[in-house]
Amino acid sequence: MIRIGKGDLKMTNIDWKEKKNLTMLADFYEFTMANGYLENGMEDTIAYFDMFFRSIPDGGGFAIMAGVEQLIGYLKNLKFYDEDIEYFRSKDMFSEEFLEYLKNFEFKCDVWAIPEGTPIFPGEPIVVVRGPIIQAQIIETMVLLTINHQSLIATKSNRIVRAAEGRPVMEFGSRRAQGYEGAILGARAAYIGGAVGTACTIVERDFNIPALGTMAHSWVQLFPTELEAFKAYARLYPDNCVLLVDTYNVLKSGVPNAIKAFNEEVVPRGFRPKGIRIDSGDIAYLSKEARKMLDNAGFPDCSIVASSSLDEYVIRELLRQGAQIDSFGVGERLITARSEPVFGGVYKLAAVEKNGKIIPKIKVSENVGKITTPGFKQVYRLYDKATNKAIADVITLHEEEIDDTKPYEIFHPLYTWKRKTLTNFYAKKLLVQLFDKGKCIYENPSIHEIRDYCEQQIDTLWDEVKRFENPHEYFVDLSKPLWDIKDQLLKEHGKIQKNNI
Ligand SMILES: Nc1ncnc2c1ncn2[C@@H]1O[C@H](COP(=O)(O)OP(=O)(O)OP(=O)(O)O)[C@@H](O)[C@H]1O
Ligand SMILES: O=P(O)(O)OC[C@H]1O[C@H](OP(=O)(O)OP(=O)(O)O)[C@H](O)[C@@H]1O
Numbered sequence: 001m002i003r004i005g006k007g008d009l010k011m012t013n014i015d016w017k018e019k020k021n022l023t024m025l026a027d028f029y030e031f032t033m034a035n036g037y038l039e040n041g042m043e044d045t046i047a048y049f050d051m052f053f054r055s056i057p058d059g060g061g062f063a064i065m066a067g068v069e070q071l072i073g074y075l076k077n078l079k080f081y082d083e084d085i086e087y088f089r090s091k092d093m094f095s096e097e098f099l100e101y102l103k104n105f106e107f108k109c110d111v112w113a114i115p116e117g118t119p120i121f122p123g124e125p126i127v128v129v130r131g132p133i134i135q136a137q138i139i140e141t142m143v144l145l146t147i148n149h150q151s152l153i154a155t156k157s158n159r160i161v162r163a164a165e166g167r168p169v170m171e172f173g174s175r176r177a178q179g180y181e182g183a184i185l186g187a188r189a190a191y192i193g194g195a196v197g198t199a200c201t202i203v204e205r206d207f208n209i210p211a212l213g214t215m216a217h218s219w220v221q222l223f224p225t226e227l228e229a230f231k232a233y234a235r236l237y238p239d240n241c242v243l244l245v246d247t248y249n250v251l252k253s254g255v256p257n258a259i260k261a262f263n264e265e266v267v268p269r270g271f272r273p274k275g276i277r278i279d280s281g282d283i284a285y286l287s288k289e290a291r292k293m294l295d296n297a298g299f300p301d302c303s304i305v306a307s308s309s310l311d312e313y314v315i316r317e318l319l320r321q322g323a324q325i326d327s328f329g330v331g332e333r334l335i336t337a338r339s340e341p342v343f344g345g346v347y348k349l350a351a352v353e354k355n356g357k358i359i360p361k362i363k364v365s366e367n368v369g370k371i372t373t374p375g376f377k378q379v380y381r382l383y384d385k386a387t388n389k390a391i392a393d394v395i396t397l398h399e400e401e402i403d404d405t406k407p408y409e410i411f412h413p414l415y416t417w418k419r420k421t422l423t424n425f426y427a428k429k430l431l432v433q434l435f436d437k438g439k440c441i442y443e444n445p446s447i448h449e450i451r452d453y454c455e456q457q458i459d460t461l462w463d464e465v466k467r468f469e470n471p472h473e474y475f476v477d478l479s480k481p482l483w484d485i486k487d488q489l490l491k492e493h494g495k496i497q498k499n500n501i
């Protein structure tokens with residue numbers, strides 16, 4: 001694969017992502033409700049919202065948190081402009097008092113989130129917002145949009161990366177992404193999930209994620225012959241030469257011409273050829289034949305890059321067939337998460353404060369999976385001290401401490417007879433505070449730190465959770481105090497949990 005250019009870029013921080021004001025990117029109902037909260041004298045009511053998701057895309061065993069940096073950028077820039085106020089006024093349905101509130105809007109919420117790159121599981125709060133109801137309400141759409149999109153792509157990217165079994169995966173999808181933020185932030189998320197870089201130039205400029213690439217068919221078509229095209233490219237970039245060999249015929253002309261170009265333009269200049277790219281046909285067969293040809297020509301170190309509508313399933317299948325591929329370029333199926341393009345994160349009210357006291361709130365449903373977990377919460381991940389593997393996540397009340405020096409009993413929140421006492425374990429809080437009364441108190445790690453952290457954290461999951469088929473369902477339990485609150489509220493609403501403790 002090719003690193004474009006040689007410099008180790010410092011981030012130029014053109015920072016469109018930080019400075020952009022997206023305050024009006026909210027569903028209209030957020031504003032009609034916000035106006036109503038004010039009309040009802042509820043503007044000072046403190047509310048608690050949780051973002052959580054219900055199922056893992058592609059039947060996977062875990063997802064990956066991403067998008068926190070962009071969420072922070074959005075929250076830092078919340079502000080209503082005069083045009084926004086005029087727009088609301090023109091709707092003739094918002095009170096002047098509400099418009100005044102928007103004009104003087106100052107973000108006052110506390111926000112917690114699970115850091116980017118962390119494996120996350122259904123049902124646990126991944127973002128928690130506490131603050132005046134109007135504010136906590138109107139940010140719903142962007143909280144969800146930002147985290148849903150990047151978590152979806154980071155999760156998909158990681159599946160593809162794992163299928164590639166250590167071979168580098170390049171993100172090639174900008175041209176088929178859903179819009180420019182889909183491309184740019186999708187590439188960012190793909191990198192968090194383990195892609196080695198992206199074909200997208202702006203992503204290197206703005207995020208310092210390596211821009212990588214080869215050449216297009218147009219280059220080969222533009223020259224009178226394939227050989228001339230290859231030689232011209234090799235002359236220009238002898239140290240970085242990856243040739244696209246499938247424009248006419250991979251084995252009859254593409255690979256032989258690539259070998260000629262390497263011999264005539266790369267080796268004499270004192271370099272080794274980097275690779276060839278195969279972008280169509282039976283990639284397993286073609287790669288095996290190409291490998292033999294390159295080896296016989298004295299280029300065993302010349303890589304074979306494959307692309308063409310790849311995803312984790314095709315990659316796994318290619319490797320099963322013994323394909324001789326050293327790295328993958330993956331576009332449309334990664335950047336659009338084509339096989340399951342929705343990360344169904346939701347934002348639900350979990351509590352309100354009355355006279356300084358937290359009153360937990362629940363949303364009941366006939367569908368057990370849709371019943372929310374009430375209260376102001378924290379999430380702990382419990383790790384086995386002997387193996388450093390993650391055993392379970394436990395959702396607790398926010399102020400609850402898990403004392404990992406003492407035995408701790410975990411139990412299934414529905415099938416409560418399923419229980420286990422942990423002894424040799426340590427506990428880590430997952431939710432970290434991003435904003436304190438509207439002030440950002442969190443420093444974003446660098447994108448490279450996030451990517452490394454992601455890899456490290458995935459290492460703490462058992463292989464059973466990571467397998468593609470019927471992965472083991474990782475435990476997400478409730479602490480006893482939290483379970484009691486949920487049970488109590490369910491009883492009040494005429495529902496009972498499966499088993500009383
Ligand atoms: N050996 C293989 N086993 C399984 N899938 C493969 C194999 N080789 C290629 N594929 C996949 O099969 C699909 C073939 O797509 P398609 O029908 O567009 O063929 P193509 O050769 O890329 O065509 P085109 O010449 O039009 O680009 C792609 O998703 C590709 O990744
Ligand atoms: O298939 P994807 O996973 O989306 O990977 C990206 C695709 O984009 C390019 O094709 P395109 O036909 O757009 O341009 P090209 O002329 O460079 O091949 C490239 O050759 C890949 O086939």
Ligand SMILES: O=C(O)c1cccnc1
Nearest residue numbers: 172199212213214215329
């Ligand atoms: O550089 C490449 O090879 C590339 C870039 C975008 C899409 N497909 C391939």
